[in-house]
Structure formats: C-alpha cells, structure tokens
Amino acid sequence: MFDRDIWQEIFNTIKKNKLRTFLTGFSVGWAIFILVMLLASVNGMENGFVGQFNDDATNTIFIRPGVTSKAYAGFEAGRRIQLENDDLEYIRQSFPDDIEYISGRYFTNTTARYKSETGAYPVQGVHPEFQIIEKTIVISGRYFNETDFTNKAKVAVIGKKVAEDLFDKEDPIGQFAELNGLPFRVIGVFTDEGDDNAERRIYAPLSTYQRIYGNTNNINQIALTYNPNYDLTKALDFSQRLEILMKRRQKVDPEDQSGINVWNYAEAFDNISSFTTVLKAIGIVVAFLILIAGIVGIGNIMVFTIKERTKEFGVRKALGARPKQIVNLVLLESTFITTLSGFVGLLFAWVILALVGPTIETPAFSNPSVRSSTVITATIILIIAGVLAGLLPAIKAANVKPIVALSDK
C-alpha cells in the first residue's frame, strides 16, 4: 500500500485518464458538497429558531387558574379556581430550591387622570420581584419596593407612553395621578423595547390593589422564575411538580388543563427542539439519499472503467500481474480519487460556509455550519462505499482468464 511504485502507477494512470478521473471525482466531490450544504442549511434553520426563541427566552412559569372542565374530588365541572396569597406563599415555601423569584398578578383597568389629561390603561398589581421576572427597564425614578408593598402604598410605575400621554413634557416622577379617582404617586417610568402596548401599562403593588378592591386576598395569576441553572429537562420536571402540587391543592383533576394551567417557556422550547429534531432527521435522510446517489455514481463509473480496462488487465496479467495486484491497483486508484475529491468538495463547502455563514442572520436562518465530525463521517462512509462499489467488479476483472481479457470482442 505504501509502495512507491504502486503510487507511481496510480498517478500515472490518473494523469493519463483525466476525464475518467474527473468524472469519478466530480460525483464524489459534488455529493459531499451538497451534503455539507444541506446539513449546514438544516443547522442554520435550527440556529434561527433557537436564536429567535432565546431572544425572549426566560426561565418564567405562569400559573393561570381557570374553570374546571372535569368533575373531581366531589366537585362538579365548571368550578372557577381562584388563587390567593396563601397559594403564592405555599408555592414559595414548597420549592425553595427551585424558585428564584415569584410574584402575584392582579389585572384590572383604570381611568387615569393628571390635570386635564385622561386615559384608560390596564393596571397590574404585582410584587416588587415582578420587575425582575418581567425584565422591566425603569428609565427614570424607581420600581416599588418591599416597604411600599408592606405599607400598601398608593404608588405607581407607569409606562413611557402613559407618561407621554398624561404628563406631556412634565416630569411625572413625584406627581400624583388619579387612578379611578384615587391619587397614586408616580415613582417610576419604564420602557419596553419593541412593544408599544407594554408601555401603555401601569404597575402598582399587589397589596395596594387588593385593599382597594375590597380587602381580598385574590390573585389572578402567579408568575415565577426558576433556578436559571436548570436545563430543559430540569425545568420541565419542575413545572411538572408544580402543576401536580397546585392541582392537588385546588382539587383539580390532574388531566384538567383548563382548571389550572402551568405554562412554561421551556415547553415552547421543547416543541421547537422536537421540530428541529424532525428537521434534522429529514436532513439526514436526504443527505443519506444523496450519499447513495454519489455511491451509485462511483459504482457506475467503476464498472464502466473496469470494463474498459479489462484488456489492459489481461495484458498486465500476461506480463505477470497477480489478481491481487490488479484489485489493489483499481481500489487504491478509486480510493485515492474518492478521498481527494471528497475532501475537495468538503473544503469548497467549508470555505463557502465560512465566508457566507456568519453574514446570514435572519430570524429563520442563522449562521449555517456543520459539525466536522458529521461531515468526516459522511466522507468516510462515501470512501468506504466507493471502495466497495469498486471491489466487486475489480475482483471479477482480476480473476478473468487473461485469454478472455485479451480476446478481441
């Protein structure tokens, strides 16, 4: 195999049979090129989806009560589930290691007035921690804190658009705005990138709103973030445990999704990853088919080549070539061409990906690239297949009696 003479023979043959060499090489190189580009495209799509998701990915879980759809534990279906402060405390205490931040949400609408300006806005009563959960960016003033919360202070953090509507050019911080006729001190203004509606919102302490609306303990929704070190599996496991616990506490059928709904961002991620898994599988199947096409291509050329060279093999045998030497000659030659052109195809694809890949950055498609292990595996498969494709006809040709090979047919 490392005999210099054989290689000399092979280079000689390749040099003198350029078209044949090119055809074999091209079918391999092309297959590998397409293969790499295809896998890279799939990868690009995956990157796109995952990237898009990660943009607003949070480790957030929402617990949303609703109306039961199944009879359970002696209750009939159609029961409205109401969360209260106890529930929140219960959750906080049940999962001290899992929960990072937790907040209640109380939704209502308000008519706000400052001097002569009025407007209607949604108000959310929340805990101070909600700022972190929602990633609210305060651009002036501050968010309300624990003290405000405990004191049930009538303070409000208003969206940038609310500030523009009501206060025009005035600085809203420290001013009193009337919300449904009650004076609230504006302590902060927040912004939300890209979402104008979010900036038409007002946040106030949950405790304050619970007192205003008849001293209730009611909460509309619980939002929480879990340990940011959790991976997808752990996150899904946690929301599972949370859901079981809440459903047991509220006596909701474990299968009843409308009674209590625990919504986890990670689930959306799970859906996306199973989608990209399917995409990947399709990619691999298509890539496999391309490989087969490449292999058939090589096989074809090999059969043709060997047929064409039968007489030459006969001559070589008459001159003393052993069958093994003929097989070696054919296989080394085809392996050499296959390997070389496989890597050329690979290189081409790689260069194109390296040049173009990083510049592609769209929501659905970003940074197409492939794992080198995948590509090298494919190349090796192709080479082995190329060898196998050549092996049978080569053995057959090598064992033909020279007299048959030499006879002019």
Place this chain on the structure above:
Amino acid sequence: MIEIKDLHKSYKMGSNSLHVLKGINFSAEEGELVAIMGSSGSGKSTLLNILGMLDGADSGEYNLDNVPIRDLNETKAAQYRNKFLGFIFQSFNLINYKSALENVALPLYYQKVNRKVRQEKALKYLEQVGLKDWATHLPSELSGGQKQRVAIARAMAAEPKVLLADEPTGALDSTTSYEVMDLIQKINDAGNTILVVTHEEDIAHMCKRIVHLKDGVIVEDKKIEQVRAAQYV
C-alpha cells in the same frame, strides 16, 4: 525446455463441446526457434495459450524448464508467466496510456525490480529493438512495426526462458514483418527459446523447425534450413 504429452483441450459452447486439441505431444529444446503452422481454426493459438498459461488444458502433461505445470490458480500462473514467459501478440497489446519505455518496464515492475534498474533495463531493450529515441512516445504515436518492436522489447525485458509469439507479423506488411523476424532471429541467436505461430510460409522458413497442426493433432514436425531475415531488410 518445453515438454507436453497427450494434451487435450475442448471448448464448451452451450450443449456442444468443440474438441480443439486432441492429444498433442511436443517438446522443444533450449535455443530452438519453432514455427507452428496450420489452417485457421486448427488450434495453433489454443496450443500457444496453453503453453503460455493464459488458458488451461483439459488433460495432459506439461513441463516447462523441468517444472511440472498443473493445478494452476491465477496467482500461481501469474508468477510462472512472469518468471518463464514472454508474449508477443498479433495486436501488440501495448497499454495505450503508457509510453514505450513504461510498457517495456512493466514486466520488470511485476518482477519487483527497483525503479531505477527497471528504467535502465527497459531503455536497454528499447535500444536493442532500435527504438531508444521513441522511449517517451505513446503507442498511438508509433507505427505497427514499431509497436511490435516495443512489444518484443517488453517480452524480452523480463528475460524469459521462452518467448511465445502468436502471429507477430500478422498485422504487418512484408518489409516490416522481416524486420520483426530479424529481431526474433537475433534474440534466438542469443540462446532464447522461441515459438512462433504463423500462417505465412516465408515467416515459418525463417525459423529452425516447423510444426504442422491439423484437426487438433501434429501432422508434421521437421527441422529446416533457416532463412535469415536480415537479407530482406
């Protein structure tokens, strides 16, 4: 050098079987130059191919240089061919993408002669057939006579014990034929055993012995006075 006894060969063609060689007894000493003649289809090529181990016999004995040739597989046959035999074909059978020199060097490659020695030897034999200046040319750039001379150089390069030539002049005009025969005679003069299959009387008479084949048996075997080809060249 060559000894065959009661050699039989038949070709199967479907359900029929064609009995081509029906008990050939023949021997040749070292240094002989034998012409094998006979009408078309009489089995000359068949006999030569069996002697050359390009084909196998059905029965009979064959000794080459006192080595019994039997139970040949392709590998063993290849080794014997490489060691004992040189071939000259009617259609030259040069490898078309190899230069004259590379063609001549090829049997040496299969003898595992190292590259440098191979080149030197090949050039030496090309010089002997008068084609030193054509060493780098491809067969397609050579005339028929030149091609056959390259083929002869190639057959000689392996320094075989026996040269087998199947109608070496069959594709050549008479002048070129005589040149080729002149070469063959010179090689024979140097002591090589050569068997030449031919149709042509004049070519046959340039050998030292003529064997006539008819219906698969030798009907005549006579020593003759050799006509030197050099006088026609």
